[in-house]
Amino acid sequence: MTGQVVMESRHLWKIYEKHLIAVKDVSLKISEGEIKLIFGPSGSGKSTFLRCLAMLTIPDKGEVFLRGENLMVQGVDVNKARAKIGFVFQHIWLFRHLTALGNVELALRHVLKMPKEEAREKALEALREVKLEEWAHHYPAQLSGGQQQRVGIARALARNPDIILLDEPTSALDPELIGEVIDTLRDLAKKGTTMLIVSHEMPFAREVASEMIFFDEGRIVETGTPEHFFTEPGSERAQKFMARLIKKTRSE
Amino acid sequence: MLGGVTTTLLISILSFLSGTAVGLPLGFLRVYGGRVAGILVDGFEKIFRGIPELVLMLLFYFGLGFYFPMPFKNAFFTVTFVLGLRSAANQSQIFRGAIRGVGDEQMVAASSLGLSRLRSIGYVMVPQVFTFSTPGLGSEYALLVKDSSYAFVIGVLEIMEITDRIRKATLDTVTPYVIAAFLYIALTFPIATWLDMWGSRRKKRLGL
Numbered sequence: 001m002t003g004q005v006v007m008e009s010r011h012l013w014k015i016y017e018k019h020l021i022a023v024k025d026v027s028l029k030i031s032e033g034e035i036k037l038i039f040g041p042s043g044s045g046k047s048t049f050l051r052c053l054a055m056l057t058i059p060d061k062g063e064v065f066l067r068g069e070n071l072m073v074q075g076v077d078v079n080k081a082r083a084k085i086g087f088v089f090q091h092i093w094l095f096r097h098l099t100a101l102g103n104v105e106l107a108l109r110h111v112l113k114m115p116k117e118e119a120r121e122k123a124l125e126a127l128r129e130v131k132l133e134e135w136a137h138h139y140p141a142q143l144s145g146g147q148q149q150r151v152g153i154a155r156a157l158a159r160n161p162d163i164i165l166l167d168e169p170t171s172a173l174d175p176e177l178i179g180e181v182i183d184t185l186r187d188l189a190k191k192g193t194t195m196l197i198v199s200h201e202m203p204f205a206r207e208v209a210s211e212m213i214f215f216d217e218g219r220i221v222e223t224g225t226p227e228h229f230f231t232e233p234g235s236e237r238a239q240k241f242m243a244r245l246i247k248k249t250r251s252e
Numbered sequence: 253m254l255g256g257v258t259t260t261l262l263i264s265i266l267s268f269l270s271g272t273a274v275g276l277p278l279g280f281l282r283v284y285g286g287r288v289a290g291i292l293v294d295g296f297e298k299i300f301r302g303i304p305e306l307v308l309m310l311l312f313y314f315g316l317g318f319y320f321p322m323p324f325k326n327a328f329f330t331v332t333f334v335l336g337l338r339s340a341a342n343q344s345q346i347f348r349g350a351i352r353g354v355g356d357e358q359m360v361a362a363s364s365l366g367l368s369r370l371r372s373i374g375y376v377m378v379p380q381v382f383t384f385s386t387p388g389l390g391s392e393y394a395l396l397v398k399d400s401s402y403a404f405v406i407g408v409l410e411i412m413e414i415t416d417r418i419r420k421a422t423l424d425t426v427t428p429y430v431i432a433a434f435l436y437i438a439l440t441f442p443i444a445t446w447l448d449m450w451g452s453r454r455k456k457r458l459g460l
Contacts, residue, residue: 056364083366093361096458097379107365110375141459155365 003032005068006163006194007053007085012062014048022048023059024218030163033192037205037226040215041241046198047090049215050167053196054085067162083111086156086164090172092148094140100127100151101136104158112159126158127151130184146177150184157188164188166197202249206230214238256414257435259328263400263410264439266332268393271339278340279347279381280373293344300341306402308334313406331403335396342392343385350384351377354460383460386451390444397440411435 108119362372404413
């Protein structure tokens with residue numbers, strides 16, 4: 001499990017205005033094939049942290065490394081780095097004027113500059129991976145929320161990124177649509193995809209995560225294996241949060 | 253008369269297209285270009301939306317035309333040029349609203365793929381912005397057809413000028429104007445309506 005480090009943050013800070021600190025001194029490493037899961041109360045800076053890693057939000061202090069390259073150094077081609085990072089959004093954000101295929105194809109054609117045929121082939125392959133090949137020519141508006149998010153995942157993975165960052169990929173979906181997205185993620189996990197996921201899907205976390213990271217008030221409070229969190233979380237805040245989550249999951 | 257219709261159409265279409273060519277980048281500059289660009293675009297819009305096009309046409313034709321006969325002494329060019337600038341100011345506002353309507357999320361999603369800002373705008377924003385803008389663009393086109401009638405004061409042979417000549421020749425002060433009125437409706441209404449319908453259909457299909 002301890003392959004090469006794919007992505008790393010060192011003492012990362014994101015400060016909104018003077019007093020609103022979203023990310024406080026976060027250091028984290030993800031190695032090849034690892035799946036790490038960030039969880040914690042809403043507003044605790046998880047999403048901001050994830051966006052900082054993909055340089056979609058520019059951090060204020062600290063360093064972000066992708067395969068050893070520091071993305072915070074002046075003059076780094078951030079677009080080139082982003083091309084190697086897959087990102088899946090909570091609210092999906094598919095391109096509404098393009099079909100499922102068009103959504104997946106776009107970066108292959110215009111970022112990786114693949115010829116048309118090759119891009120099409122590759123995009124269909126990605127859609128096959130999320131089991132949506134027959135829906136390739138439908139527009140996002142014609143797909144269910146779960147299907148849309150699977151297209152979102154296909155769009156993120158088609159470029160064979162070094163890592164996929166997923167920001168609460170199921171939390172905006174109706175409960176009955178969550179399962180199909182989790183199944184897709186489970187398939188990716190089986191293939192050894194390196195992933196950093198913000199999620200509160202605890203059964204899924206227990207099944208696939210190599211490490212869980214508890215976030216609160218912009219910082220990492222506690223890290224450990226899923227078993228650690230399910231049986232004996234150390235910090236009081238993590239204990240309370242887990243208790244609430246487990247209760248909620250049971251009631252569903 | 254047919255020549256007049258062609259000229260009116262040419263003025264409207266050419267000024268509309270040049271208005272789009274200038275107004276679309278201005279709209280994006282206004283939203284994504286930062287403070288200075290924003291102020292400049294705002295100034296441009298205020299000037300060309302604030303001054304009556306008749307004043308501008310006369311100023312360009314007689315004023316600028318005195319110093320630069322090429323190209324401003326060409327009445328057709330000056331009319332199209334002025335209406336094009338005015339339309340750019342209007343379209344910039346239409347597009348700005350549409351860009352906000354499409355939403356910044358689409359830009360974020362595009363950058364997450366590694367697309368540069370310019371490519372994100374070109375491949376993701378522009379196609380959606382046009383769909384969003386259709387009602388506004390339809391009325392903008394209609395406005396241009398109507399405003400092209402000002403061209404008659406500097407002697408461009410469009411519908412209005414020809415109407416005026418017919419009135420002078422026949423001394424009939426009603427029929428020529430009624431015919432002109434119908435011609436203007438025929439030139440504006442179908443295209444504006446079609447654009448609006450096309451836009452609504454597409455919006456519905458894409459869930460915009």
